[in-house]
Amino acid sequence: MWSHCDGACHKFFEIAFGEAREGSIYIEFSHVSANTLMLIVRDSGNGFPKDIAFQISDSLGLKLVVALAKQLSGKVELDGSSGTTFTVTFVHDKHKGGKDGNDTPSNHGC
Numbered sequence: 424m425w426s427h428c429d430g431a432c433h434k435f436f437e438i439a440f441g442e443a444r445e446g447s448i449y450i451e452f453s454h455v456s457a458n459t460l461m462l463i464v465r466d467s468g469n470g471f472p473k474d475i476a477f478q479i480s481d482s483l484g485l486k487l488v489v490a491l492a493k494q495l496s497g498k499v500e501l502d503g504s505s506g507t508t509f510t511v512t513f514v515h516d517k518h519k520g521g522k523d524g525n526d527t528p529s530n531h532g533c
Contacts, residue, residue, distance in 0.1 A: 437484075439468025439507060455512065462491075462511040471503025 440446040451463040471477070477485045478499075488509050492499035497513025 436466070439466035458514055458516050460513055460515050463508065464488075465506055465508040467506045470505065471501060471507040473503065477501050 436446075436448060439448070447467045449463070449465040451461075453461055455461045478489055480486065488499055488511070491497075492511045492513070495511065495513035497511050500510045500512075502508040502510075
């Protein structure tokens, strides 16, 4: 999971700030409820273009965000109104012993 996060943050920085190379990236990973986790990655850049469907974009960074959500059987939301904010929410059942619903080892490492 962290390699996806690292790649996404790198692309976030490139896209949000371009050549300026100044700005902020905020990352939060938290429990929303007993079994729901949330990853928020937000930047202070120019925002996200409204005419781009991020779920099917050719951008590597966007592909990483969508792949992360899919790998975690979660959902991804985008808010591009003030900077860009991606929120990935997924369920984690600590009683599964690191296995997914099919009794196979979990890939998300939580």
